[in-house]
Amino acid sequence: ETGVTQTPRHLVMGMTNKKSLKCEQHLGHNAMYWYKQSAKKPLELMFVYSLEERVENNSVPSRFSPECPNSSHLFLHLHTLQPEDSALYLCASSQGGDRVGETQYFGPGTRLLVL
Amino acid sequence: AQSVTQLGSHVSVSEGALVLLRCNYSSSVPPYLFWYVQYPNQGLQLLLKYTSAATLVKGINGFEAEFKKSETSFHLTKPSAHMSDAAEYFCAVSVYNQGGKLIFGQGTELSVKP
Numbered sequence: 001e002t003g004v005t006q007t008p009r010h011l012v013m014g015m016t017n018k019k020s021l022k023c024e025q026h027l028g029h030n031a032m033y034w035y036k037q038s039a040k041k042p043l044e045l046m047f048v049y050s051l052e053e054r055v056e057n058n059s060v061p062s063r064f065s066p067e068c069p070n071s072s073h074l075f076l077h078l079h080t081l082q083p084e085d086s087a088l089y090l091c092a093s094s095q096g097g098d099r100v101g102e103t104q105y106f107g108p109g110t111r112l113l114v115l
Numbered sequence: 116a117q118s119v120t121q122l123g124s125h126v127s128v129s130e131g132a133l134v135l136l137r138c139n140y141s142s143s144v145p146p147y148l149f150w151y152v153q154y155p156n157q158g159l160q161l162l163l164k165y166t167s168a169a170t171l172v173k174g175i176n177g178f179e180a181e182f183k184k185s186e187t188s189f190h191l192t193k194p195s196a197h198m199s200d201a202a203e204y205f206c207a208v209s210v211y212n213q214g215g216k217l218i219f220g221q222g223t224e225l226s227v228k229p
Binding site: 006031 | 166205209210
């Protein structure tokens, strides 16, 4: 595997379910990010981890819970979601931690549908 | 605060025609600027990046962008559109004093007609 991978690619869940999204980067990077991409809206940064510590939480509801066990893996745990949470969730990584100007490399995303 | 504005949510060109996608930024300090492309059902792929080394930046797939400080612009161009260029394009600025955070524009969808 190369680059940034995400699993699953598609997920359908009910509002009472608990699920997790997984992201893995094979680039040796030190920072990882979760973004939400909704139709007709700009990308929304959700969380930033640098050297496995959370450095940004962009006022995301508590029904989204991130986890970064090591610098290569990032999870997004989901519970009691709402239909408006349906979106494409993108993971990204960058080399130099959370420094300005760092290029972010994106995974293919998980398309989430909440029924 | 830094921000990015992309003019035109949808641009349509004929195959072989010039592609011009507009991006204006606001920043009180020299910015780092990016163009990303997103093909259907895929993540974002870096097209090119401005880091102040040169005002004309060449990227992948024949795209280039010119940084114009006086106009606070970083427009993306390609001399001759190809059908495979149909995608959504995002301009982004790296935010100072907020680590590696990127602020994205709202995106421009490019259609290419045969």
